[in-house]
Amino acid sequence: MRSTKILLLLLSLIVTLMVALPSIIFADETVVSRRTTVVTTSVDTVRPGDTIRAGEIIGRSNYPAVQPYLSPGNYELVRQGMPMRIVPSSRLDWPPPYLAATEKYSPQCSLGSDGSLNGYVAGLPFPLMDPNDPYIATKIIWNYTYRPMHSDDADIRYPEIATYSPYDDDSPINYISMGHMAFYNNVGRVEVPPIPTDPDARASGIRSKFAMFPFIEPSNMHGYGLLRFRYLDTHRADDIWMYNRESRRLRRETESTQSDVIAATPAFNGNPGSSMGGMVIAPTAPFANTLDSDSIFGFAANPANYNYRFLGERRMLAPVHALRVSEAACPGDNHMRCMENWEIRRLYVVQADARPNTNMTIPTRILYIDSEGWFVTASDQYDRHDRLWKTLVNFVTYDDRAAPGARVAVYPYKRFFQVGMIDADLESGYTSVASMPGPHAPGPDSWYVNMGAVDNSFFTTANLELASNRP
Numbered sequence: 250m251r252s253t254k255i256l257l258l259l260l261s262l263i264v265t266l267m268v269a270l271p272s273i274i275f276a277d278e279t280v281v282s283r284r285t286t287v288v289t290t291s292v293d294t295v296r297p298g299d300t301i302r303a304g305e306i307i308g309r310s311n312y313p314a315v316q317p318y319l320s321p322g323n324y325e326l327v328r329q330g331m332p333m334r335i336v337p338s339s340r341l342d343w344p345p346p347y348l349a350a351t352e353k354y355s356p357q358c359s360l361g362s363d364g365s366l367n368g369y370v371a372g373l374p375f376p377l378m379d380p381n382d383p384y385i386a387t388k389i390i391w392n393y394t395y396r397p398m399h400s401d402d403a404d405i406r407y408p409e410i411a412t413y414s415p416y417d418d419d420s421p422i423n424y425i426s427m428g429h430m431a432f433y434n435n436v437g438r439v440e441v442p443p444i445p446t447d448p449d450a451r452a453s454g455i456r457s458k459f460a461m462f463p464f465i466e467p468s469n470m471h472g473y474g475l476l477r478f479r480y481l482d483t484h485r486a487d488d489i490w491m492y493n494r495e496s497r498r499l500r501r502e503t504e505s506t507q508s509d510v511i512a513a514t515p516a517f518n519g520n521p522g523s524s525m526g527g528m529v530i531a532p533t534a535p536f537a538n539t540l541d542s543d544s545i546f547g548f549a550a551n552p553a554n555y556n557y558r559f560l561g562e563r564r565m566l567a568p569v570h571a572l573r574v575s576e577a578a579c580p581g582d583n584h585m586r587c588m589e590n591w592e593i594r595r596l597y598v599v600q601a602d603a604r605p606n607t608n609m610t611i612p613t614r615i616l617y618i619d620s621e622g623w624f625v626t627a628s629d630q631y632d633r634h635d636r637l638w639k640t641l642v643n644f645v646t647y648d649d650r651a652a653p654g655a656r657v658a659v660y661p662y663k664r665f666f667q668v669g670m671i672d673a674d675l676e677s678g679y680t681s682v683a684s685m686p687g688p689h690a691p692g693p694d695s696w697y698v699n700m701g702a703v704d705n706s707f708f709t710t711a712n713l714e715l716a717s718n719r720p
Contacts, residue, residue, distance in 0.1 A: 293564055295335065301314050301318065303335055303336060303337045304336075305334075308330075308332050318593070319566055320617060320627045321629055321637055326640060332586065334590050334591065343373075344440070344662055347371075347372055347397045347440075350445065351371075351373045355372055355374060355376050360387060364387045369391075369437070370437070371437045372439065373397070374391045375388040375391065378620070380562060386599050386600075387557050389557075390599065393548065393616075393618055396624055397623065397664070398624055400439050401701075402433045402699060402700075402703050403431060403698045404430075404431045404702040406694070407427075407689070407690035407691065408683060408685040408686060409424055409426040409686075409687025410424070410426070411423075411424050412425075412538050412682075413679065414679060415680075426464070426687055426689065429461070429463075430461050431460045431461075431702075432460075432703075433458045434456070434457045435447040435453075436481070441699055454480050456481045457479045458478055460713070461542075463494075463716050463719070472495075472718060473491070474491070474713050475490070475492075476709075476713050477490075477507075489501065489504065490713065497718075499710055505607060505609055507541065509541055510539055511538055540670075541611065544628065544672060546643070546667060547626075547628050547641060550601075554609070555603055555614075557599055557600065557601055559597070560600055561597075561598050562595060562597055562620070563596055563598055564593055566591040566593060567591065567594045567627065568591050568644045569622065569647060571590060572587070572588075589644060594619055594621075595619075597617075600615050601615075611630045613631040616628050625641075626643055627643065628640070638675065638676055639674050640672075641672045647664070648663055649663050650696075651668060651696035652686065654693035656693075658694045669683060670685075671683075
């Protein structure tokens with residue numbers, strides 16, 4: 250009898266453990282799940298107490314209403330006549346492969362003592378933001394670096410930059426156009442093999458590659474091009490080459506020259522830039538331009554060359570469901586005058602100060618970064634005397650294609666496309682407006698994102714010279 254009772258007790262204990270064990274296992278999994286679940290911000294739209302209303306058109310008569318929701322520089326653009334249409338806000342979802350990579354790999358990411366990123370594989374490094382974290386500014390910049398806009402590769406065909414004089418803002422004084430603006434990431438790949446890391450990363454130490462070539466217009470820059478490599482070692486400077494077709498010369502450039510305006514670097518016209526970024530002393534009209542290479546997409550400089558300070562999280566207006574060139578109602582050629590959609594967004598505000606001895610023409614940038622899409626919506630740039638000098642606004646759209654008539658570059662889910670940008674010199678009055686694609690592009694297919702349109706073979710100095718010397 251006693252043995253029977255013992256057996257019954259043992260069986261009862263075993264059953265209890267069998268029931269409890271799955272609970273223990275799933276409790277552990279729940280903890281892990283909480284660590285890896287991506288927390289997305291709730292949609293923040295116009296509130297009853299706001300000074301703006303959905304559907305409202307902002308123009309010269311009522312522009313003061315938007316001042317609390319814009320950067321000082323962007324507000325100046327509206328004051329000068331940039332129109333806005335206030336629309337309801339909506340959520341921005343990431344591409345599913347990028348979301349899956351974030352949930353899988355983000356728990357292993359951390360910052361080194363020097364601000365370097367450790368343990369990164371793919372996706373967003375830091376999906377959980379704590380405003381009390383003393384390192385939040387650096388984490389925001391790393392999230393921007395590996396943003397979901399183009400995780401693997403991108404080839405933007407026929408972008409254009411039109412520059413307008415303060416004396417005539419109806420017709421551009423020149424165009425700069427090029428065949429390709431392309432990216433390739435060796436790490437963080439989630440859609441196009443090799444995934445998640447290209448073997449070239451280990452062989453070359455290169456993290457990402459950028460190309461901008463060949464230049465098509467103006468005629469005296471035809472065939473010029475730029476190539477830029479960024480390394481996994483954050484202490485290593487970018488390798489930058491510029492090709493001059495006229496002299497058939499490939500020249501190395503420094504990182505500091507990339508904060509000078511495009512066409513003001515030595516490889517183009519011998520002008521190393523100035524306190525006015527080379528604009529006012531450009532030798533010929535075709536070189537008039539305000540946009541610098543480090544401001545492409547809002548912030549393209551080597552992150553290691555800056556110190557960062559978190560200025561807060563703000564409810565601000567940004568164009569994240571922007572109209573495309575073919576859709577926008579513009580009174581003239583100047584797309585700064587186009588009526589665009591702006592909505593309330595939650596933005597992280599980060600101040601980027603160039604480190605000593607980097608000799609950046611733009612020493613201070615205030616970056617406004619969307620807390621869902623992780624792209625720069627605006628940037629105010631200050632000169633060496635801490636005066637507001639230039640301002641930038643990015644026009645981003647969220648759709649399954651970059652242009653309404655696209656037939657090839659179409660995606661199974663919505664993603665982010667930057668379709669335009671305004672870079673305005675508030676001191677000189679010159680303004681450059683970038684369109685991607687440009688209004689003179691041969692077709693609507695322009696943004697080839699994570700489609701394998703370019704690979705490592707595209708980003709070589711030999712290909713730069715070959716493409717730049719084609720008729």
